[in-house]
Amino acid sequence: MNDLISAELKRSSEVISKIDPASIRKAADMILASVRQGGQIIFMGNGGSSADAQHIAAEFSGKYAFDRPAMAGVCLSNIAPVTAIGNDYTYDIVFKRQVEAICRKGDIVVGLSTSGNSKNVILAMEAAKLKGAKTISFTGDQGKMREIADIAVIIPTKETPRVQEGYLVACHTICGIVEREMFGVKAVLIDRDDTIVVNVPYCADPEKIKLLPGAAGSIKKLNDAGYKVILVTNQSGIGRGLLTHEKLAEIHERLCQLIKAEGGHLDDIFYCPHHPDENCGCRKPAIGMGEQAFIKHPINPLTSFMIGDQEHDVQLGSKLGLMTFIVNEKFTFSDAVNKILEN
Numbered sequence: 310m311n312d313l314i315s316a317e318l319k320r321s322s323e324v325i326s327k328i329d330p331a332s333i334r335k336a337a338d339m340i341l342a343s344v345r346q347g348g349q350i351i352f353m354g355n356g357g358s359s360a361d362a363q364h365i366a367a368e369f370s371g372k373y374a375f376d377r378p379a380m381a382g383v384c385l386s387n388i389a390p391v392t393a394i395g396n397d398y399t400y401d402i403v404f405k406r407q408v409e410a411i412c413r414k415g416d417i418v419v420g421l422s423t424s425g426n427s428k429n430v431i432l433a434m435e436a437a438k439l440k441g442a443k444t445i446s447f448t449g450d451q452g453k454m455r456e457i458a459d460i461a462v463i464i465p466t467k468e469t470p471r472v473q474e475g476y477l478v479a480c481h482t483i484c485g486i487v488e489r490e491m492f493g494v495k496a497v498l499i500d501r502d503d504t505i506v507v508n509v510p511y512c513a514d515p516e517k518i519k520l521l522p523g524a525a526g527s528i529k530k531l532n533d534a535g536y537k538v539i540l541v542t543n544q545s546g547i548g549r550g551l552l553t554h555e556k557l558a559e560i561h562e563r564l565c566q567l568i569k570a571e572g573g574h575l576d577d578i579f580y581c582p583h584h585p586d587e588n589c590g591c592r593k594p595a596i597g598m599g600e601q602a603f604i605k606h607p608i609n610p611l612t613s614f615m616i617g618d619q620e621h622d623v624q625l626g627s628k629l630g631l632m633t634f635i636v637n638e639k640f641t642f643s644d645a646v647n648k649i650l651e652n
Contacts, residue, residue, distance in 0.1 A: 324464060324471045325478050332462045333479050336445050337486040339460055343417045343443070344491060349381040351412060351437075353404045353430055354421035357473050359386040362421050365480040373484040375607040377492035383411070385433070404433035414441030423472040425452015434458065447476035493609030496576075497531050497649065498602060498626065500593075500617030501542040505642055506564065511546035513556050515563035523643035529573030530646055536613075537576040537606055541598040541625070548584030557582075577602065593617075594624035603629070616645045 340350055350369055352362035362384050369382025385391075385407045394403045412418060418437035420430040425448035434444045434457055446458035449472040455461040464475030502508040505524040509517045531538050540561075546552035561578050568574060579598040583589040591597025602608060615626025615633045626633035634645035 320468070321471055321474050324466045324468075325475050327465045328475055328479055329463065332460065333482050334486070336460050336462055336479075337483045337490075339443055339445065340417050340483065340487050341490055343415055344380050344487065346415055347381075349383050349411070349413070349416045351383045351385065351408070351416060351418045351442075352421065353385040353419070353433055355427055355429070358421040358423065358427075361473065361477055361480070362386055362419070364477070365419075365484065368481070368484045369487075373481070373488045375488070375492075377488060377607075380487070380491070401429050402432060404429050405436045408433045408436045408440065408442075412437050412440045412442050416440075416442040417445060418442050419445045419447070420454055420458070421447045421476060422452065422454055423449055423469045425449060425454040427454070430454065431457065447479065448472070489603075489607060489609050490611055493607045493612075494537055495535060495612040496537040496539055496602070496606060496608045497613065497646075498539050498541050498599065498615045498629075498631065499642075500619070500622045501540055501564075503618040504616060504622075504636055511549065511551045512560060513546065513552045515556075515559045518560055518563050518567065520564075520567050521642060523641065525568045525571035525573050527643045527646040528568055528575070529571060530650060532573050534650055536649075537608070538574070539602050539606070540575050540578040540580075541593070541602065542578075542580045543593050543621075544580045544582055545584050545592070547582035548587060554582065577605065593619075594621040594628065596625060596628050599625055599629045614645075614649055616642060 343350065352366045354362040363386055366382035366384035369380040385404050390407055391403045394406045408418060418434060420434050422430050431453055437444050444458045445460045445462065446454040447462050448454050449467050450463050450465050451467060455463060462476065462479050464472045466472060499505060505521055507519045507521060512518065528538050544557055547554060547557065557580065565575055579601050581589065581591040581598060583592055585592065610630035613631050615622060615631045616636060617623065618636050623633045623635050634648065636642050636645055
């Protein structure tokens with residue numbers, strides 16, 4: 310029996326992993342453009358898709374990952390209008406009628422359907438276009454909705470439960486993108502060695518930590534300008550047996566003291582302890598440390614930066630959607646900070 314459970318979990322994860330990320334990004338961009346202009350995001354679906362529509366609408370009007378102003382997430386599955394319209398007219402127009410009542414030019418109307426052929430959703434999407442709204446469909450890999458939507462997010466399966474699981478993950482991902490890029494904080498992710506401190510290979514002595522000229526003052530400038538300053542550093546000395554987690558904590562405590570002495574502070578520190586041969590997911594340029602930072606802090610990538618001295622620092626920043634600076638003797642950390650603050 311456990312093998313059947315494992316097989317179902319595997320099918321679900323395989324389907325989810327094959328969803329086109331570009332379609333999710335396009336849907337998020339369309340929603341962002343609408344929300345920035347005061348638009349509504351209107352959701353609809355039948356049965357399980359109705360419950361999912363209510364769920365995602367609530368993520369917009371309430372919150373997804375962090376406290377922020379409300380966004381106009383609306384669901385058309387409320388029982389009174391659905392049953393009233395269905396009773397007085399026909400169930401085919403329970404969503405169309407509501408779209409005609411509340412949808413405005415610039416709104417986004419989102420239809421969820423595992424088959425992609427739900428007649429009442431299709432009629433509502435067509436009505437939305439007549440009102441000047443844009444449409445997004447979430448379906449399996451079949452059905453008319455994919456053809457009529459402005460953006461189609463396709464879950465690549467015909468298996469109904471897998472479709473529902475897939476578009477819930479896709480919708481959650483969109484919620485996170487929209488929330489971050491509307492209301493997230495600005496941040497600067499920074500490398501450590503040869504970026505803000507003198508590089509001492511596999512340093513295991515806190516007293517050997519020396520800040521580069523101007524580094525602490527530049528961190529304070531970022532603090533004062535409202536940026537979160539987050540250290541992300543590869544520390545393979547731990548994986549190589551040359552350093553312990555406890556000793557690294559002492560080193561970073563010393564680093565924080567040096568920065569604090571000049572009025573600045575780091576908002577967080579993330580490090581990768583693994584040997585390069587371990588092929589972990591956190592050693593730069595892999596995104597693991599950046600992902601941890603984004604989960605813990607609501608970072609808006611559109612207003613955030615990465616500063617480092619190596620190509621893998623730039624690669625990490627680019628993967629996270631950050632603007633990047635690479636520093637050296639001629640273009641220092643302080644120079645990069647000044648460029649950020651000029652903008």
